[in-house]
Amino acid sequence: MELIRIPRIMHDTSRGHLLHGRSIGFVPTMGALHEGHLSLIKRSKDENDITVASIFINPLQFGPSEDFQQYPRDTDGDIAKLRKAEADVLFMPDASSIYHEGFATYITVDKISEKLCGAFRPGHFRGVATIVAKLFNIVKPTRAYFGQKDFQQAAIIRKMAKDLDMPVGIIASPTIREHDGLAMSSRNLYLSEEERKAAGVIYGCLIQTSEMIKSGIINKEKIKGFMKEKLSAEPLVREIQYASMYDPETLDEVENAGKEALLAVSVKVGGTRLIDNMLVKA
């Protein structure tokens, strides 16, 4: 695996591959890699000639009161995992080579950025869209891979790529889960043993709600009521930020589950914010 730290060299490396007609799969990450990330590497390797992973903890997508400082960092462990997964290139730039002094250009995706997590994390998706556009310009992927756990993030990036004519395919790959169903996330490392057990309630809630919908109960208020009840039953769930049924395209809440609905949840378990979602066919 080639380790590249300088954007210019990453750019030239990708350009070389493209000039040779090779396709490039790209898995952007913030490190603290888990099985979810590695499933994206695997899929990228299956679908492309070259697979590039990146590790960059993007300060622009953290709010002033968020967890940028304590976000888990494990560079050596990450490199070992990526080598084992046979990624071809790891791009790991310094913050100063990504955001030079006087940086002032931002990409916003209106409407869908304001819903769900966007309502609780102002500026977050502007930070995500901007860094992803930069990484796309540096890495020049043919296809880029994102976890469906971050459904809204993948939807926003897909919209950005379409609206700005970026020549890259955006692929959202299924969420990888722990044995009790908890969606894998680097932030699960924040959970105490007790909180970790309690966090299983999120998946339980999604599964039971999807079964409710399949059984014919499709009204939003009923579904929302059921989800709140399930989540609130767990004493370590400290706050429910959202838990409802949405249109998978617009991310607007829907009154009744149509042919496809998105169940999405954001809760705080102890002090840790966790999200999850599930696409349900009625």
Added chain:
Amino acid sequence: MELIRIPRIMHDTSRGHLLHGRSIGFVPTMGALHEGHLSLIKRSKDENDITVASIFINPLQFGPSEDFQQYPRDTDGDIAKLRKAEADVLFMPDASSIYHEGFATYITVDKISEKLCGAFRPGHFRGVATIVAKLFNIVKPTRAYFGQKDFQQAAIIRKMAKDLDMPVGIIASPTIREHDGLAMSSRNLYLSEEERKAAGVIYGCLIQTSEMIKSGIINKEKIKGFMKEKLSAEPLVREIQYASMYDPETLDEVENAGKEALLAVSVKVGGTRLIDNMLVKA
């Protein structure tokens, strides 16, 4: 000259050239071509293997009370001029293939977009940055050419390309002028015969001010006073939007002309808004 209307075909055409190792020079325009545009085509041809011009009147960069509807259109004349100038490709997309329904992604370049013209045309440079990013993604130029008459526009695009790691060289080429010094602009077509004569005052003002600076008078207030006096002396100058001395990088007004200063002017001659500028070395 190849005429391409469909973004996907433009994309594939450029990709083919790049795969053959050919450099692409790009001259984005809104049509109504004049000698200024053609000088950019000539320079692009000198510096690149392939030259692509585009014609697209971008609705996103016009305010609701601005001249989108009456902006001059002369497709047949433009095509003839580009053929004569030996452009290789003309990309002329329909508005619907550029802004599909639900388009929602915008690029903003903070700070320098708010100065000068930005203060009088809210949203204008957001529209410019967004369309140029889209065109860059479709045309994939090695180098892109802009007129120095639109100094702020070129500065914003250069900043955007740097901040977002766009792999394109941004080149601002000298303003081409009429015999009396009036900067060539498609909007000069709006001027009546009398207004056209009166508009010569702008270049006269810039030349005399630059001579003043070279003679050692470098204080902003003196320079500003002199410029206002010169411009106001012309009865058809209906409004002076700005006329002062700026830092060419930040576009902030400067107190004293340093080693390089930008003189920039925006006035309304009759109902037509005209801009011009000059870089002066003290």
